[in-house]
Amino acid sequence: MSWALICGASGDIGSQIARDLAAKGWSLYLHYHHNQAKVTELVENLATTYPKQDFLxxxxxxxxxxxxxxLAQSIxxxxxxxxFxxxxxxxGLFSQLPPKKFAAMLNMQVQSPLRLLALLETKLAQSKAGRIVFIGSVYGGAGSSLEVAYSTIKGAQSAFCKAYSKEVASLDITVNTVAPGAVDTQMNQVFSENEKDEVCEExxxxxFARPTEISYFVSMLLDEKASYLTGQTLYVTGGWLK
Ligand SMILES: NC(=O)c1ccc[n+]([C@@H]2O[C@H](COP(=O)([O-])OP(=O)(O)OC[C@H]3O[C@@H](n4cnc5c(N)ncnc54)[C@H](OP(=O)(O)O)[C@@H]3O)[C@@H](O)[C@H]2O)c1
Structure with missing residues (x-):
């Protein structure tokens, strides 16, 4: 049985990835930060629908x-x-972003994932078909004012994929990024309907994408037939920006 760890499985995109992978026969480690209730419900639903698989x-x-x-020891x-x-x-303006907030964002989306991968590399190599996928962002390629820190972080994820994919290719591990544009999730609930309409015009x-339209490409990258694609950033943006 194949096992995947989904970091952010409590999020809208992460939980959709979990449902798609479960339907394809994967057993899953489902990570969350605050939203224990959402992951508990997800685990219950998946365990009922797919009783021969495990969901932790x-x-x-x-x-x-x-x-x-x-976290690594729990695997x-x-x-x-x-x-990821x-x-x-x-x-907001980058010059107004408190350094502590930037450090927390950077840790959460770059430093911690990279350290985790260093700790899990041997396990992924033992798979002989290891797969790593980051959910990046079109802003990592195009850049966005008022989201400079986020754009920097997403660009770093894509740059890491490029470099690390070369380092672990001999271990048959592929490393890719799926970079969405705007997706209809709780992350965008801060915007008014008018603001969302303005984005849609561009x-x-x-x-906006539906989470299934992003998770589709994650499932695709995890397919055994996707063994020759590595170091890439796939922009899934409805034609926006990139
Ligand atoms: N929505 C978009 O338009 C869009 C566009 C481009 C890229 N993306 C990217 O897609 C990914 C998923 O976003 P989403 O739209 O699904 O957002 P979401 O529904 O808000 O999910 C965010 C996830 O991040 C987790 N998280 C937050 N703080 C954390 C922390 N300190 N430590 C560990 N995990 C933490 C949350 O966990 P808890 O809820 O359990 O706290 C949740 O699982 C993100 O990387 C985002 O940058 C989103």
Whole structure:
């Protein structure tokens, strides 16, 4: 049986990735930070629908890099894939962003994932078909004013994928980023309907993505037939920006 760890499985994109992978026969470690209730419900639903697979919740605050040691130790058996679907942003001028907030964002989306991968590399290599997928952002390629820290972080994820994919290719591990544009999730609930409409006017497909339209590409990258694609950032944006 194949096992994947989904970081941010309590999020809207992460939980959809969990449902898609479960439907394809994967057993899952489902990470969350605050939203234990959502992951508990997800585990119950998946365990009922797919009784022969296993679904295990894991809690971790990724803003502290030291916390990933315990997270890595919780992966007790084999591991075939790691997906990073956790993330938050801060809106405002970069010059006004408190350094502590930037450090927390950077830890959560770059430093902790990279340390976790260093700790899990041997397990992924033992899989002989290891897969790593980051949920990045189109802003990592295009950049965005008022989300400079977030854009920097997402660009770092794509740059890491490029470099690390070369380092672990001989271990048959692929490393890719799926970079969405705007997705209809709770992350965008801070915007009014008018503000969302203005964004939609800039998107050639004229709407936000549904989480399933992002998770589809994660499932695709985890497919055994996707063994020759590595070091890439797939922009899933409805034609927006990139
Ligand atoms: N929505 C978009 O338009 C969009 C566009 C481009 C890229 N993305 C990226 O897609 C990914 C998923 O976003 P989403 O839209 O699904 O957002 P979401 O529904 O708000 O989910 C955010 C996830 O991040 C986790 N998280 C927050 N703080 C954390 C911390 N300190 N430590 C560990 N995990 C933490 C949350 O866990 P808890 O809820 O359990 O606290 C949750 O699982 C993110 O990387 C985001 O940057 C989103």
């Amino acid at each position: 919740p894991l809690q971790c605050d990724l803003t502290e890099v030291k916390n990933v040691e315990k 007790f058996g084999g591991l075939d894939a790691v997906i 679907a956790q993330g938050t942003t801060e809106y 998107i050639p497909l004229g709407r």
